[in-house]
Amino acid sequence: MSQQLHVHSEQRALRWALFGSIGFIALALAFALLTRSDAILFDGIYSLIAFCVALLTIKVARLAERPDDDHFHFGYTSMEPALNLFKALFILVACTWACVEAIKRLMLGGNPAEYGLATVYGAIATAGCLLVAFLMARAGRQTRSDLVAVESRTWLIDGLLSAAVFAGFLLAWWLEGSAWAHYAPVVDPLLLIGIVIFALPVPLVILRDSMREILWMAPPEPLVTEIEQQLLATLAEVACDRVEVRVTKRGRNTYLLVHVVVSEDFRLESVSELDAIRRRSDAVLRAWRPEIVMDMLFVRDASLAD
Numbered sequence: 001m002s003q004q005l006h007v008h009s010e011q012r013a014l015r016w017a018l019f020g021s022i023g024f025i026a027l028a029l030a031f032a033l034l035t036r037s038d039a040i041l042f043d044g045i046y047s048l049i050a051f052c053v054a055l056l057t058i059k060v061a062r063l064a065e066r067p068d069d070d071h072f073h074f075g076y077t078s079m080e081p082a083l084n085l086f087k088a089l090f091i092l093v094a095c096t097w098a099c100v101e102a103i104k105r106l107m108l109g110g111n112p113a114e115y116g117l118a119t120v121y122g123a124i125a126t127a128g129c130l131l132v133a134f135l136m137a138r139a140g141r142q143t144r145s146d147l148v149a150v151e152s153r154t155w156l157i158d159g160l161l162s163a164a165v166f167a168g169f170l171l172a173w174w175l176e177g178s179a180w181a182h183y184a185p186v187v188d189p190l191l192l193i194g195i196v197i198f199a200l201p202v203p204l205v206i207l208r209d210s211m212r213e214i215l216w217m218a219p220p221e222p223l224v225t226e227i228e229q230q231l232l233a234t235l236a237e238v239a240c241d242r243v244e245v246r247v248t249k250r251g252r253n254t255y256l257l258v259h260v261v262v263s264e265d266f267r268l269e270s271v272s273e274l275d276a277i278r279r280r281s282d283a284v285l286r287a288w289r290p291e292i293v294m295d296m297l298f299v300r301d302a303s304l305a306d
Contacts, residue, residue: 010148013139014058017151020132021051024125024158031121037113038105039165039192040121042098046161049094050154053087057151080251081213084150088207091154095196095203102192110185115173122166129159144291146251150206157202161195168194212249219249230288231258234281239266244305256285256294259305266300274298 028044031037060079136152139145168191175184211217218224224247232243244259258281268274278296285292299305 009139010143010145011058011062013136013143013145013148014054014151017132017136017155018051018054018058020128020155021047021054024128025051027121027125027128031117035114035118035121037118037165037169037188038098038102039168039188039195040118042094042192042195043125043158043161043165045094045098046091046158049090050158053083053090053154054151056083056086080146081210084146084206085210085214087150087154088203088210091157091203092200092207095200098192099196102189102196106186106189106193110187110189112185113169113172113188115169115176115184115187118169119166119173122162122169125162126159126166129155129162133159153202153206157199161199164195164198165191213251216248216250218247219254223247227254227256227285227289227292230285231256231281234284235260235277238277239263242302242305253293254289254291256292258294258296260296260298261302261305262298262300 024047025044028040028047032041032044060083063079133152133155136148136155140149140152168187172184172187175181175187212219224245227247228243228245231245235243238260239262240260241263242261244261246257248255260277278294281296282292282294285294297304
């Protein structure tokens with residue numbers, strides 16, 4: 001995928017996420033007023049968070065495509081993990097607030113709601129959110145964009161939350177017409193608590209991955225090993241004693257700092273030969289993973305590679 005097409009596809013996916021958020025905010029808040037349901041209100045607040053972050057995401061995605069300048073010598077890609085960290089913290093705060101409010105409501109005897117209308121909302125919201133999550137996930141694979149991938153996970157959480165709301169309100173609707181009608185009011189706060197507990201792992205994973213990138217930690221070991229294998233294959237004809245590879249991931253880019261410790265019998269007629277080695281390795285790696293950015297240094301003293 002060309003760089004221009006990549007940017008266009010990423011921006012288009014993020015705009016769809018933005019429009020989807022607007023629609024679901026209106027849907028959730030309208031049904032929250034009609035049904036008096038805290039669970040639906042939280043779903044609307046979650047969509048509002050997604051909308052606010054989507055605005056920032058589109059801006060950051062544009063910045064990330066800029067070249068380096070006097071202020072950001074390594075480009076703007078470091079803004080991507082920072083945004084994902086902010087997004088994860090925002091979701092965690094919303095989940096904590098919702099759980100506390102649900103516990104308070106439960107202690108007061110529950111929250112009666114219009115369960116018939118709530119089931120209608122649950123069905124519409126579940127289908128819509130899962131559709132957007134699927135489309136965003138596909139766009140994320142095509143563009144290799146962390147921003148789009150995180151958006152798809154955010155929509156997946158929202159779809160699963162809506163599915164839980166739908167199932168819970170079906171149960172409450174049935175309880176209202178049964179001998180256990182007095183249990184129906186506790187369904188809404190219990191449902192909200194369950195939703196929060198179910199949703200928490202995803203922002204925690206996003207938080208962990210974002211912290212790894214912000215702290216310049218290495219990617220997961222299997223990826224580092226695979227990168228090393230691909231790189232060493234491109235250097236098979238170079239007379240060297242050792243190749244030291246350091247890898248870190250910042251947003252959409254994976255950075256490699258490579259030290260090639262050449263052997264005694266390494267012969268060089270011009271610096272252009274080193275350029276050719278690096279270009280060959282860079283071309284092979286970028287054909288495999290286009291997000292790779294590599295610096296390659298040639299040294300004879302092995303201590304300079306440590």
